[in-house]
Amino acid sequence: MAISVPLHQLTYSFFSNPQGQWKWCAKPSYSFSNNSQNNIRAIKASVETPPFPLFQNPKLEETPADGLEPADPDFYKIGYVRSMRAYGVEFKEGPDGFGVFASKDIEPRRRARLVMQIPLELMLTIRQKLPWMFFPDIVPLGHPIFDIINSTDPETDWDLRLACLLLYAFDQDDNFWQLYGDFLPNADECTSLLLATEEDLMELQDPNLASTMREQQKRAREFWEKNWHSGVPLKIKRLAHDPERFIWAVSIAQSRCINMQVRIGALVQDANMLIPYADMLNHSFQPNCFFHWRFKDRMLEVMVNAGQHVRRGEEMTVNYMHGQMNDMLMQRYGFSSPVNPWNVIQFSGDARIHLDSFLSVFNISGLPEEYYHNSTCSA
Numbered sequence: 001m002a003i004s005v006p007l008h009q010l011t012y013s014f015f016s017n018p019q020g021q022w023k024w025c026a027k028p029s030y031s032f033s034n035n036s037q038n039n040i041r042a043i044k045a046s047v048e049t050p051p052f053p054l055f056q057n058p059k060l061e062e063t064p065a066d067g068l069e070p071a072d073p074d075f076y077k078i079g080y081v082r083s084m085r086a087y088g089v090e091f092k093e094g095p096d097g098f099g100v101f102a103s104k105d106i107e108p109r110r111r112a113r114l115v116m117q118i119p120l121e122l123m124l125t126i127r128q129k130l131p132w133m134f135f136p137d138i139v140p141l142g143h144p145i146f147d148i149i150n151s152t153d154p155e156t157d158w159d160l161r162l163a164c165l166l167l168y169a170f171d172q173d174d175n176f177w178q179l180y181g182d183f184l185p186n187a188d189e190c191t192s193l194l195l196a197t198e199e200d201l202m203e204l205q206d207p208n209l210a211s212t213m214r215e216q217q218k219r220a221r222e223f224w225e226k227n228w229h230s231g232v233p234l235k236i237k238r239l240a241h242d243p244e245r246f247i248w249a250v251s252i253a254q255s256r257c258i259n260m261q262v263r264i265g266a267l268v269q270d271a272n273m274l275i276p277y278a279d280m281l282n283h284s285f286q287p288n289c290f291f292h293w294r295f296k297d298r299m300l301e302v303m304v305n306a307g308q309h310v311r312r313g314e315e316m317t318v319n320y321m322h323g324q325m326n327d328m329l330m331q332r333y334g335f336s337s338p339v340n341p342w343n344v345i346q347f348s349g350d351a352r353i354h355l356d357s358f359l360s361v362f363n364i365s366g367l368p369e370e371y372y373h374n375s376t377c378s379a
């Protein structure tokens with residue numbers, strides 16, 4: 001797992017791309033190398049063909065024309081042998097980290113179309129309400145991590161709880177997340193502001209967001225100090241030797257958690273879930289995909305919208321947040337969107353007429369659309 005890079009050795013920076021999007025990153029670019037041992041995300045394609053037929057894996061090229069790197073075949077294999085299925089999609093590394101791309105044209109259909117299925121067994125899941133419950137049932141009663149998770153508030157501490165479960169899963173022999181962890185962003189790749197230094201937070205030029213992030217960092221650090229003190233048993237200690245490791249796990253939980261109402265057996269429950277493969281979908285306010293929980297088979301399905309045309313090579317996306325402004329996107333995921341519709345000042349039809357008539361006094365009329373937008377939209 002690529003998570004032990006000491007934070008103080010890194011240079012973090014905020015940068016905006018030509019589209020006006022703000023993003024925080026420990027390094028301005030990714031390292032395209034296949035070396036998970038050296039804390040570098042494994043992404044390089046090999047020329048082996050995966051031994052399973054359902055994946056329509058693209059023919060791997062030495063230098064991809066689109067500048068994106070196909071995922072390591074192992075990335076598919078570890079999920080496939082445990083019943084994850086994907087149809088007509090491929091995972092590639094690009095400017096926003098891993099993303100999911102169409103490997104063939106998807107013609108518009110009257111009904112939504114299935115592209116991925118991920119079974120419950122591969123997910124890390126914690127219920128939001130007491131009695132708390134998690135899947136898969138990997139934490140034995142009496143294990144001290146059980147007590148640590150149990151000491152939290154299920155409604156507010158979902159991120160701390162998921163972080164504990166994730167760290168615990170990494171430590172379990174033969175647990176799927178031990179393998180999947182190699183494909184998660186490490187501390188210098190993860191854009192979460194939880195990993196930002198004080199200097200970086202000052203650069204935000206948003207005192208509210210900066211102070212929220214400081215509080216969140218403090219909360220995660222204090223939780224680690226309380227539960228990872230020198231007297232804890234080794235089986236707890238080794239899950240997170242330092243607070244940076246724990247804060248990294250919280251940032252993974254925050255930036256990848258999917259909240260869903262799932263029915264498992266007779267229980268319908270709100271759950272916080274880390275869902276492998278689905279968590280590689282990047283965000284768009286005009287997404288072409290959505291998530292669907294399939295009760296019968298207890299699996300998450302990623303569906304392409306009805307009527308949606310997706311061309312080969314196009315990115316598949318979901319909408320992470322409805323009705324939230326860029327500061328919320330920054331807080332949770334470490335990026336903002338220049339086209340966030342919730343950062344637009346809402347003028348009612350009348351208000352806009354009033355604005356136009358006010359401006360006409362100054363001989364200004366017919367302002368381009370962007371002048372009606374809130375100029376503070378980049379967090």
Ligand SMILES: C[S@@+](CC[C@H](N)C(=O)[O-])C[C@H]1O[C@@H](n2cnc3c(N)ncnc32)[C@H](O)[C@@H]1O
Binds near residue numbers: 279
């Ligand atoms: C759920 S993960 C998606 C997979 C991720 N790209 C990866 O490499 O593992 C969410 C993270 O992806 C990145 N991301 C997703 N959508 C993005 C977007 N529209 N613009 C910039 N970064 C984005 C951010 O770093 C965010 O914290």
